[in-house]
Amino acid sequence: MEQNVGTIDRIVRLVVAILFVVANVTGWVTGIVGLVLAVIAGMLLSSVVSGHYPLYVKLGIKKTI
Numbered sequence: 001m002e003q004n005v006g007t008i009d010r011i012v013r014l015v016v017a018i019l020f021v022v023a024n025v026t027g028w029v030t031g032i033v034g035l036v037l038a039v040i041a042g043m044l045l046s047s048v049v050s051g052h053y054p055l056y057v058k059l060g061i062k063k064t065i
Contacts (some may be wrong), residue, residue, distance in 0.1 A: 003051035017044035
């Protein structure tokens, strides 16, 4: 897979994912909302680690700066 997520984008995704995880662990959000945030955090962390975001491919966006 070709990387299509830039450095700034990866940093922002990492910070947001960490905030979602902290919100779940501390109990700020629970139930369905907590589950949805956990799934979104997993997706964000996946794109941070791999540097690839499939939706960018579909939209033709390339942000490797």
